[in-house]
Amino acid sequence: MKWKPEVDIYFSDFFQVPKRLVERYGAFDISLVNDLPLFIDPFLLFNSRKRKYRHLHADIIRYLRFLRDESTAGRVDDGLLRARYTFKEIHQNWLGFARTGNRGSGLGMEFARALHSNLNSIFSSFGAEEITTGSHLEKLCLIGSGVGRDHVSDFTTNLIKGFLLDYTQAFAFKHIAPRHRKRFAVEKVSFNYETETWAAGLFDLPAFRGEYVVLTPRDILTKDEIWINKPELVSRFDEIVAGLPNESLRAELDSYLRKRLTKKAKQKEINQARLEALRAYPELIEHYIKDKEDDGDRATSVSAQRIHQSELLYIEQVRPVAALLQTLGFYKTPGTTHEEAHKRISFLKDCIENKGCHKIFYVGGEPVGREEDVHILFRLIWYGTSSDVSREVNDGRGPVDYRISRGAQDKTLVEFKLASNSQLKRNLEHQGATYQRASGAGWCIKVILYRSKEEFAKVRNVLKDLKLSNDPDIVLIDARRDNKPSGSKA
Numbered sequence: 001m002k003w004k005p006e007v008d009i010y011f012s013d014f015f016q017v018p019k020r021l022v023e024r025y026g027a028f029d030i031s032l033v034n035d036l037p038l039f040i041d042p043f044l045l046f047n048s049r050k051r052k053y054r055h056l057h058a059d060i061i062r063y064l065r066f067l068r069d070e071s072t073a074g075r076v077d078d079g080l081l082r083a084r085y086t087f088k089e090i091h092q093n094w095l096g097f098a099r100t101g102n103r104g105s106g107l108g109m110e111f112a113r114a115l116h117s118n119l120n121s122i123f124s125s126f127g128a129e130e131i132t133t134g135s136h137l138e139k140l141c142l143i144g145s146g147v148g149r150d151h152v153s154d155f156t157t158n159l160i161k162g163f164l165l166d167y168t169q170a171f172a173f174k175h176i177a178p179r180h181r182k183r184f185a186v187e188k189v190s191f192n193y194e195t196e197t198w199a200a201g202l203f204d205l206p207a208f209r210g211e212y213v214v215l216t217p218r219d220i221l222t223k224d225e226i227w228i229n230k231p232e233l234v235s236r237f238d239e240i241v242a243g244l245p246n247e248s249l250r251a252e253l254d255s256y257l258r259k260r261l262t263k264k265a266k267q268k269e270i271n272q273a274r275l276e277a278l279r280a281y282p283e284l285i286e287h288y289i290k291d292k293e294d295d296g297d298r299a300t301s302v303s304a305q306r307i308h309q310s311e312l313l314y315i316e317q318v319r320p321v322a323a324l325l326q327t328l329g330f331y332k333t334p335g336t337t338h339e340e341a342h343k344r345i346s347f348l349k350d351c352i353e354n355k356g357c358h359k360i361f362y363v364g365g366e367p368v369g370r371e372e373d374v375h376i377l378f379r380l381i382w383y384g385t386s387s388d389v390s391r392e393v394n395d396g397r398g399p400v401d402y403r404i405s406r407g408a409q410d411k412t413l414v415e416f417k418l419a420s421n422s423q424l425k426r427n428l429e430h431q432g433a434t435y436q437r438a439s440g441a442g443w444c445i446k447v448i449l450y451r452s453k454e455e456f457a458k459v460r461n462v463l464k465d466l467k468l469s470n471d472p473d474i475v476l477i478d479a480r481r482d483n484k485p486s487g488s489k490a
Contacts, residue, residue, distance in 0.1 A: 009033050009322055010315065011094075011213065015176050015206055025171050027215040028307065029315060030094040032208055034379045036314050038095045039153035040160075042137050043227040044220045044303060047296035052163075053220065060159045061135045063191060068119040076116060078109070083198070085112030087158040087188065093214040095221070096150070107154050114147050115140065115155075131286035133293050138228035142285055143278045149226055162189045165203045168215040172206050182207035222303040223310055228292050233285070237274040240288050253277060253284075321357045337387055337404040337412040338443045342475075344382065345414075345447055349477045352449075358479045367451045367479075375401055378416045378447075412443045419450035425462045428474075449477045456480075 010029045012019045022029045030036065045057035067084060070076060076084075089096070089106035118140050129135060137156065140147045157164070165186060172181050181204055189201035205212035225231065233240075244250050260273045278284055292299070335343060351357035378401075382389040388405045405411040417424055428446060450456045459476060463469045 009318065011206075011215070014208060015180050017175050021175055022171075022215075025175075025215075026217050026219065027167075027171065028095075028218045028221060028311075030213075030215070031314065032094060032213070035091075035094055035096045036310065038221045038223050038307070038310060039150070039226075040095075040156050040216065040220050041222040041226045041299070041303060042152065042156045043292070043296070043299055044222065045156075045160075046134060046136065047293075047299055048219070056160045056163055057134075060137055060156060063159055064119070064135070064137060066191075066193065067115070071116055071119050081109065081112040081116060085115055087154065089154055090157050090161060090164075090214060092212055093157065093164070093216050095216060096153075107151060107158070111147065111151055118147060129286065131283070132289045136228060136289055138226055139285060139289065142228070142230050142233055142288075143275060143282075149229065152226060158188065161186070162201065164214050164216060165189065165201065165205065167217065168205055168213070169203050171215060172204060176206055180206060182212070184212045186212070218307050219300070219304070221307050223306040227296075227299040227303075228289055233278070233288050234271050234274050236288070237277075237284075240284055240291070243291075244284075244287060249281065249283065253281060256280065321351065337406055337410050338445075340385070340387060341404050341412050341414055341443075341445055344385075345445065345475050348378075349475065353478050353484075356484065358481060358484055375416055378402075410442070412445065414445045414447065416447045417449070419448055419455035419459045424448070424459070425466070428462065428468065429466055443473060445473045445475065447475045447477060449479050451479045451481075453480070 008014050009031055010019075011017070011027075011032060012022050012029050014032050019029060028038065042057060042060060045053045045060070048054055070080075070084070085107070086109060087107045138152055141149060141152050184203055184205050184207075185200055186203055187200045188198040190199050191197075192199055203212070205214075207213075241250055241253050244253075256277055257273055260276070261270060265273075348357070379389070382402075382404070385404075386406070388403075390403050390405075401416045402414040403411065404414060415427065417427060421427070448459055450459055456476075456478070460469075463471075463474065468474055
């Protein structure tokens with residue numbers, strides 16, 4: 001019988017559960033090596049045909065109404081803000097925006113103050129909407145400051161945490177062996193409106209490295225943007241105004257913008273004026289949300305498509321690469337961090353260029369277009385290392401992708417870029433050296449991945465201009481599809 005190499009990366013791997021059972025249950029088979037850039041969209045709860053999801057959305061709105069009413073009744077001090085508005089990130093769901101590991105910043109006092117302020121302005125008529133069908137948490141991130149997409153998702157996740165824990169516990173009881181489970185006390189699970197306090201709960205959950213793991217249903221997840229979002233609101237501003245039933249309001253808005261914009265106004269100035277108009281005429285926001293409600297069925301189909309694509313990219317295409325690397329002994333690479341980094345990068349370069357692993361950078365025949373997706377995949381080559389692999393902190397000069405270290409004296413930085421990046425030349429010229437000095441790293445390796453002859457020519461010209469053509473710490477990886485062996489079996 002042929003030995004099949006295995007590397008534990010996903011929930012189903014670590015807990016020895018057939019992948020099909022996780023899929024059948026409706027959960028996303030999360031990676032326990034690195035966060036994946038997926039998040040809960042509250043609109044998918046609101047618009048769901050599942051009564052349970054709609055009830056969860058109603059619970060979220062009830063809590064926001066409670067906060068709004070409390071904020072208008074009198075002064076809310078820092079103690080109450082901390083108790084009612086702040087939440088730790090639920091990193092145990094392994095979803096979010098962390099590039100390495102699964103630790104995010106959570107919802108602290110800055111978010112608490114921003115939310116409290118917005119509740120007294122944007123949400124002043126919350127719960128008594130006349131244009132939209134329902135109330136929406138997403139309104140907080142449309143024009144208010146200090147509350148963004150990631151905050152909305154984190155807040156939603158915390159407010160439905162009890163459901164997610166019950167959902168995970170039910171799966172664990174049925175499919176996960178007792179030796180892989182543990183009893184956990186979890187804080188802030190449900191809010192008691194009589195005592196006006198958050199209550200903790202006990203749950204029997206999958207245990208991984210001393211912590212519990214949370215599963216999330218696939219049908220409430222999305223990628224890239226939530227359904228109701230600021231970029232679309234701003235970009236569709238003229239269309240929304242044109243569709244207003246109130247002729248007088250349309251005329252007022254036209255006059256408002258003409259006073260603030262010249263004929264030579266740049267797009268940045270136009271967008272800023274649109275945001276100011278939205279603050280001055282919040283009825284526009286209601287019409288935008290109403291339009292999104294009316295098109296709600298498409299939210300479900302779009303999110304389903306994004307999640308399917310994510311499964312192809314982060315699961316189906318990663319598994320064979322990991323298996324190949326395991327077969328070749330890739331995860332046992334020794335040496336200093338500089339030597340180890342070069343060996344691992346060279347190994348991956350060979351796999352991509354000669355063993356068919358270039359396929360990992362394509363979904364449906366199309367190249368993966370965002371660097372953050374490639375960075376997450378790049379994290380795979382550091383699985384099993386004895387070195388500390390972490391995301392460099394952004395100190396205002398722009399973050400380098402990875403810091404590989406073994407103590408203060410052995411530290412290497414690694415930048416991983418797509419050749420298609422419009423800022424490639426500037427990054428090569430300044431970013432690495434700046435961060436190398438700031439962090440005290442001995443080396444900085446730049447890895448550039450190109451996927452066409454045109455991109456290769458661009459990289460070659462950039463390196464020539466910067467006199468870096470022979471720099472040993474610049475590694476090019478050829479991920480083109482049109483020059484690979486046809487018989488590749490990766």
